[in-house]
Amino acid sequence: MDRISVLGLLIGFVAIVGGQLLEGGHLGSLSQPTALLIVVGGTLGAVMLQSPYATFVRGIRMAKWIWRPPVVDSLQLIQQVSGWSQVSRREGLLALDGVVNELKDDFIRRGLQLLVDGAEPERLREVLEVEINTFDQEMKLSARIWEAAGGYSPTIGILGAVMGLIQVMENLSDPSKLGAGIAVAFVATIYGVGLANLVYLPMANKLKAHINRLVVQREMIVDGLVGIANGDNPRIIESRLQGYIF
Template sequence: MDKISLIAVIGGITVILAGQALEGGHVGSLLQLTAFMIVIGGTASAVMLQSTPKQFVAGVKMLRWVFQPPDFDHERVIRDIVGWSQTARRGGFLALEGAIAAQKDPFTRKALQMLVDGTEPDTLRSVMDVEIAMFEHARRQSAKIWESAGGYAPTMGILGAVLGLIHVMENLSDPTKLGSGIAVAFVATVYGVGSANLLFLPAAHKLKNLIAAEVATKELVVEGLAAIANGENPRLIETRLRGFLAMHD
């Protein structure tokens, strides 16, 4: 659990509600189902329209990364690669067949299989680089739905405000209905701007950083296996990988 993300979301909502209370307003006045439906429903519809079903579903599932980010253990990857290089140095590439079966990551399995099959280093690198590019593109397209939501939400808030004011204008002769219309108008704006800047845009930026870390892990694997294919010394490979990792931090 990423505690700082949880604290950030709860803290952001709390300060808004506290500010409302300090100004003498009622917290309950910010709870408007109609405004919520217009902003969140409209934003979701706009995002769905611009995305493919696969991208939308993947993006929604990826939101959990904000609070439970994957563990991209670069140090473990470096240790594994150095271990593989030592194994290959003693018993040849075929000695790594056992490591292939032990890998859960399909990308690493494929790269190791190419190494065991005696693929040339440049070929291994070029093939796996294409895989990385395709993977990164798919990930970023999925994460982009939250960036798009951050752009649509304020506009939906304005739309909700306009609809609320239309309701007010239609009921000028009935003062009892004016309050609800005005409330929807202003609360919809709060929902639109607040959701965009407290949730959607920050989540999109965090997902981008996590995707970059995931891509760096795959690049680390390719760099290390290409070095093994070149027959480089394990200590030299470790030094290179740590320098490579420092460039991507």
């Protein structure tokens, strides 16, 4: 569980709700299902319209990374690559063939298979870097659906405010209906701006930070595999990979 994400979200909402209470308001005035429907539903529709299906679904699934980030155990990977380099120096690259099928990570398995198959170091790097670039672009496109939601949400909130004011204008002769229209108008703006700046945009930035960590991890693996292909000393490979840890 990423505690700082939970804490940050709680602090943001508590600050807004607390400010409302300190000003003498009450929570009921911020509870407007109609405004919430307009803002959330409108934002969702806009994001779905701009996104390919696969990108949208991947972005929704990535939302869980906010609470449970992908595990990146760089030290364990460094030890693993160092072990492979020692085996290859003692017994040759073909000795690593039995390790390939034991790996769960598809990227590492493909890279090690290329190494075992005798790919030239530069060719090995070229093939794996193309895969890294594709991975980086696909994942960041998916993360940007939340960034897009942060851009659309305030505008949809303003749209909800205008709709509320239209209701007010249509019911000027009936004072009993004016309050609901005015409430929707102002609360829709709060929902739009609040969700954009407290939820959507921070989520997009955190997801992109996690993606960067995964990309660096893959670059570290490539560097290690290329070092093995070049016949570098295991200690040199391990020392070089330590530089990827941050």
